[in-house]
Amino acid sequence: xxxxxxxxxxxxxxxxxxxxxxxxxxxxxxxxxxxxxxxxxxxxxxxxxxxxxxxxxxxxxxxxxxxxxxxxxxxxxxxxxxxxxxxxxxxxxxxxxxxxxxxxxxxxxxxxxxxxxxxxxxxxxxxxxxxxxxxxxxxxxxxxxxxxxxxxxxxxxxxxxxxxxxxxxxxxxxxxxxxxxxxxxxxxxxxxxxxxxxxxxxxxxxxxxxxxxxxxx
Numbered sequence: 001x002x003x004x005x006x007x008x009x010x011x012x013x014x015x016x017x018x019x020x021x022x023x024x025x026x027x028x029x030x031x032x033x034x035x036x037x038x039x040x041x042x043x044x045x046x047x048x049x050x051x052x053x054x055x056x057x058x059x060x061x062x063x064x065x066x067x068x069x070x071x072x073x074x075x076x077x078x079x080x081x082x083x084x085x086x087x088x089x090x091x092x093x094x095x096x097x098x099x100x101x102x103x104x105x106x107x108x109x110x111x112x113x114x115x116x117x118x119x120x121x122x123x124x125x126x127x128x129x130x131x132x133x134x135x136x137x138x139x140x141x142x143x144x145x146x147x148x149x150x151x152x153x154x155x156x157x158x159x160x161x162x163x164x165x166x167x168x169x170x171x172x173x174x175x176x177x178x179x180x181x182x183x184x185x186x187x188x189x190x191x192x193x194x195x196x197x198x199x200x201x202x203x204x205x206x207x208x209x210x211x212x213x214x215x216x217x
Contacts, residue, residue, distance in 0.1 A: 040087075059214065066127060066215040067115060071098070074138020075212070076130040076173060077117070078204055084122040089200035092117060093145055093173045101145045103172045108155040118217065125217045130209040137183055141176035148176075159195045170200040183208055 071077075071094045078091040092102030092112075100117040103109045112120075118127075132138045148164055149172075156166035164175065177183040185206040186198055203209070 060126065060216045061213055063118060063127070063215055063217045066129065066213070067118070069129070069213065071114070071129070072131065072138060073142030074132055074140075074176075076203065076209070077114075078128045078130065078200060079121055079125055080128070080201075080204075082122065082125050084120065084125055089170075089204075091169050091173060091200050091203065093142065093176060095142045095146045096139070097146070101149050101172075103152055103155060103167045103169045105155045107152075108167070109149050109152045109172075111149065121217060123217055127215040127217070128204065129212040129215070130204075130206075131212050132177070132183065133208060133210050134181070134183070137177065137181045140180040141173075144176045144180045145172070157197065159197060161194050161196060161198070170203055171198045173203065174198045185209070 073094055073096045075094040076091055077094070077100060079085050079089060081087050081089050084090075086105075090102065090104075092100035094114075095101050095111065097111075098114070099111045100114055101109065101111050102117070110117075121127075132141075151164045152167045152172065153165045155168060157168055158166040158171075160166070161171065161175070161178075164172075167175075174185050177185050185203045185208060186196070187202065187206060
């Protein structure tokens, strides 16, 4: 049998690569976003996170301390930027029934037990628990959440701060406090500005909340 020449083999390999590329599916924009966000996150965030990891673990409590903690209605459980939060951060609010209510891309809204909620995140993630400094404000927010969470129909990063139907995690929590007690966790005049994005870190920096504890998984 006559053997193929090296040049013939190279030509065949080249053609195979072309055919392979022609048959490849178009990359989804979500995959492009995750790849880009992941690269930027590793470049700008992961290095700093790794340098402070030892220090954090010394001051943070293990996750078992969070699960045994007595949380109250209206408490906010916040996870800063990480791979499991699509590099945007995520937060949920404790309802009157003790469950964590949170608007999620795959939901669009879930009511999880605290234990199940924590399984959604990766090892190394951090959790910060906040509570309102004002009495009964958290309870009213928790009651509103349970009464309105089924009205959330779509996970959307919509700028209309009055819309409940199109929502996302931090906006939903912002509404729960604003619509019940007038407490503005965004820190801007709601009466003057009814459009905008409520990023999770804005609520994290709210002067109306106090930190109950920080935890690591």
